[in-house]
Amino acid sequence: MAKITYIDASGESRTVEAEIGATVMETAIRHDVPGIEAECGGACSCATCHVYVDDAWTETVGGPEPMEEDMLDFAYDVRPNSRLSCQIKVTPALDGLVVTTPERQA
Numbered sequence: 001m002a003k004i005t006y007i008d009a010s011g012e013s014r015t016v017e018a019e020i021g022a023t024v025m026e027t028a029i030r031h032d033v034p035g036i037e038a039e040c041g042g043a044c045s046c047a048t049c050h051v052y053v054d055d056a057w058t059e060t061v062g063g064p065e066p067m068e069e070d071m072l073d074f075a076y077d078v079r080p081n082s083r084l085s086c087q088i089k090v091t092p093a094l095d096g097l098v099v100t101t102p103e104r105q106a
C-alpha cells in the first residue's frame, strides 16, 4: 500500500491508501475522489484524468511517454508538472505522493 494525497482546485485534500500496481487514476476512482473523470477508463485517450504532480515528486514520478504527451495537448491548463494519472503506476517509491486536480478536466 502507498498513501496518495489528492488536492482539488479549491485546496481540499484527501489522502487514500493506494494498491501497489494500480494507477493513480484507478485509485482516485476507487475512492470516489472528485476531480478525475477518466472517461476512457485508462487507455490514454481522453485526457480527463489530468493531474499536477507536486513539485517534490516530479523527479520520482518522471515525465510522460510520447503517447501521453500527445494526449496532454487535449487537457485543460497544462503545466510542466502535468501528467495523465492513468499513466502513473503506484509503486512503493510513490508512498506519500501528492497530486492536484485541475479546475476542470478537458
Ligand code: FES
Pocket (backbone or CB within 6 Å): 025, 037, 038, 039, 040, 041, 042, 043, 044, 045, 046, 047, 048, 049, 071, 084, 085, 086, 087
Ligand atoms: S483515463 Fe483517459 S487518458 Fe487517462
